Amino acid sequence: MSHRPRFLLVAGAWVAAVTGALVAVPLVLRDRLPEPLATHWGLSGEPNGAMSFWTALLTQVGTWALIAAVASFSLLRRDAVLHRARRRAAGALLGGGGGFVAALQGMTLAANLDRPGWHAAGRLDWQVLLAVGAAVAGGALGWLAASPGPDEPYAREPVEQPRMRLRPGQRVVWMSSASNPGAVALGVAGLVGALVLALSSLTVGVGGLRFTAGSLAVIGVIGLAVSTVRVRVSDQGVVISFGPFRWPSRKLALRSIQSARAEERHPLQVGGWGLRGLPGSATIMVRGGECLVVRYPSGGELGITVDDAAHGAALLNALIAERSDAA
Structure with missing residues (x-):
């Protein structure tokens, strides 16, 4: 079978x-x-x-x-x-x-x-x-x-790696973000509900209010943390930030990136929302659609769902080429 x-x-x-x-x-x-x-x-x-x-x-x-x-x-x-x-x-x-x-x-x-x-x-x-x-x-x-068994890659059309033209000495920064309104609503509702129940517990002698308020607060914080992702590309590398306060964040140095491209990815394709996959083949899935995909020299990839990913990929490829030429 x-x-x-x-x-x-x-x-x-x-x-x-x-x-x-x-x-x-x-x-x-x-x-x-x-x-x-x-x-x-x-x-x-x-x-x-x-x-x-x-x-x-x-x-x-x-x-x-x-x-x-x-x-x-x-x-x-x-x-x-x-x-x-x-x-x-x-x-x-x-x-x-x-x-x-x-x-x-x-x-x-x-x-x-x-x-x-x-x-x-x-x-x-x-x-x-x-x-x-x-x-x-x-x-x-x-x-x-469900993990054992084959893992066939998704068939993708060959994608030409975009590259932006930079004048000598020109410094350019690209920033973009994406958000999930559902996760934002969940986070805000959780925090508001937690605040209401916490205040109610001060005046109403009902058991379980504080425990429920704490649970809602945790849900609210997690919802807001995964509701938004922001990407910044510059000659310092790629900085990926999460949540409305841009924390936590992760930085990828230019030397650790081989190339970049824009690509369409959707939750069902990568296994759902959030950080999906394993190190070396992962996607930060906030919403389905356009992604900035960075490829490592090892062959691994990281996809981040952000708007205007094509311009971010073009700038990143130009910065990588500029660094290689300088080296």
Whole structure:
């Protein structure tokens, strides 16, 4: 059996196994569950919302079906399984999504088990972290499980390396950036929510507010950190900065770069958003589209999603050539 049908068989078996567990476990425990079930908990940890047994079951299975459909969409192309980045993205999504949904269902059933009614369901506070942990662990295992096998490069048309003409002694600087409005909105919403809850915790005696505020603050900071990337090209090299405060940053010296070019790259092609790939073959993916791709003498590449990448590549190639001539 070739790698493609084997990978699809394993992925299909995982989807079927998770679906079977999501359906079978509640049915086995149905006689020990109240009707309706507690399905929502407030910031205090007490249940404050309920659904009928079948509505809750269909919601959980439907959520898993949506996750599986998104993962399958990334593998629509017949040769997609042959690219390690796409396999890893699909594997991480299936593993993490399955772990998250299963953990949520498990906590819901445990909180409702043998209770006289949904108002008497157990509290959920720190237990929510178990769902997050299951998602992270499942995603990591899915990523690792999808790693073995072929990794065929994407077919790309030969690209002529652009080069800008510089007058003797001329110093030129090129700067550009790209941002992801969704990540910006997530970061701002997280920080605003954290501030509101932190202030509320000073006057309202509700348990869990400070913990939730801290969680939202972490989400906000991470969202803003990955929302924007800025690139500066000069005779000092390439400086890549992240976030609205341009921190953290990374500098690439001219001597460590062989050439540069502009290229179209998209999240599904490289495995998602953020820093994708491995050292030597990575992409800083803030938004799909135009990228500045720098190539190292070792053959490795780093792509950065920024606007006007062609002019940045042309200047960088001119500076590299000027340095070589001087040497």
